[in-house]
Ligand SMILES: Nc1ncnc2c1ncn2[C@@H]1O[C@H](COP(=O)(O)OP(=O)(O)O)[C@@H](O)[C@H]1O
């Protein structure tokens with residue numbers, strides 16, 4: 001059984017078909033790339049999976065369970081995490097607290113524990129803090145733990161988005177253009193990071209990216225969207241030679 | 256008690272002893288004593304709104320209505336059940352509970368929505384409460400309606416006010432510094448992102464709103480038994496604006512900012528009344544606007560700008576300054 005599956009999923013915005021008839025299935029442990037020109041509907045795929053914009057038609061399933069109709073926070077608690085193309089950190093909170101906020105569903109204590117500062121509260125706060133610091137260490141952000149998230153440079157903010165998503169303990173990680181705005185050195189570092197965390201945390205990754213280099217390096221399989229429809233699927237090598245893909249990209253002048 | 260709590264606890268106890276002694280000795284007379292009490296009551300109320308607006312980011316324009324609800328409920332109980340310390344304690348509890356429950360009833364449908372409907376809804380609620388209080392004598396003559404409610408036993412003492420203010424601040428501080436508090440702040444910062452991080456945003460908006468309104472209700476009960484007289488005009492929309500101003504001036508997301516500003520605010524108003532006389536009441540809106548403009552120019556992030564004041568920090572700063580002076584010498 002596929003870990004994550006989209007069955008004939010469509011999403012309309014008024015008369016606009018942002019996504020039509022998407023079939024997609026991710027197996028446990030895969031790293032799959034989702035590419036396509038601007039406005040192709042890539043972010044919409046993430047919004048549909050995470051419940052931000054429920055599908056107009058079709059079904060999304062996680063481990064065989066239908067997610068349609070669930071609130072985003074429930075879907076996240078079931079094991080899907082994501083980052084945002086237009087970074088959406090909790091800007092006024094510290095870097096550390098951004099990560100800890102995402103641990104709330106498994107904080108393990110109730111309001112009364114918090115108000116009375118019980119022993120359980122103290123222990124879980126320490127544990128969550130240590131776990132968050134370890135995640136920040138992993139994402140090379142440990143020295144910024146106590147800075148405001150909004151004060152970080154762009155590349156750091158992108159990595160913090162990933163750290164925060166990991167803090168939800170996901171099975172599936174959705175990364176929306178994680179390298180956007182990064183310089184080539186940062187992109188190389190990011191490729192290694194994503195490869196590393198996918199392995200260590202046993203993650204299944206769906207990755208949207210514009211930078212071909214990153215996708216070719218990281219993904220075993222690619223899905224290409226254009227005007228809301230899948231126009232090609234295959235290995236990076238196959239996709240590079242696919243005439244429809246070249247046309248879609250050249251037509252928009254991207255490549 | 257944990258070690259890091261010892262110093263603040265000692266400071267609070269010392270403050271209590273000094274203030275209590277000064278009042279006993281008559282150094283702080285009845286007039287200024289009541290202003291101290293009012294300042295602490297305002298603090299309780301403002302800390303409530305600080306949770307709602309400063310931390311959870313939910314814009315409420317009806318805070319004074321919840322304050323009034325608590326005041327009338329508590330006053331009704333002591334007027335009808337007698338003014339013993341026990342009935343007073345129960346009356347305060349009932350005032351807070353009723354305000355909290357009404358907040359829950361209003362909040363649940365509205366806080367589901369991802370928008371600023373709360374401001375409009377609480378504004379409407381404030382008007383409804385005012386009209387109801389104006390006509391409350393039809394419900395029970397004790398409530399007095401538009402003529403006001405008189406003969407409330409004067410049970411609010413400095414001891415009650417001081418320790419309930421400490422309790423309120425402690426509850427707010429413990430909430431804010433917990434996973435639940437982080438969830439509230441996350442909702443304020445970015446509701447969509449909070450949702451996607453697994454946080455039930457409706458739950459935390461409701462939590463902050465209910466707790467904040469219950470605090471307003473508690474403050475109202477204390478207020479009712481401070482002057483022994485209540486009038487509906489003390490709880491209209493403009494009074495909600497007062498508290499909102501305090502919270503914004505103190506800096507959104509700073510509890511200490513809210514506390515310091517609440518106390519400073521009450522004393523400033525009294526001071527201005529002293530200097531300008533009773534006609535000040537006619538000018539207060541001009542003064543408000545000027546203060547607001549001045550602060551927004553000098554410190555647009557509010558007094559504390561989301562940071563907290565701590566004894567530690569003050570001591571460290573003193574030490575650092577001492578060290579620097581030393582170096583210069
Ligand atoms: N919330 C929305 N309301 C209306 N149209 C939208 C919305 N979100 C996306 N779209 C439209 O759907 C199409 C696909 O957008 P998107 O998924 O963001 O593309 P991509 O991520 O591939 O660049 C675009 O035409 C976009 O304008």
Ligand SMILES: [Mg+2]
Pocket residue numbers: 042043044085
């Ligand atoms: Mg996009």
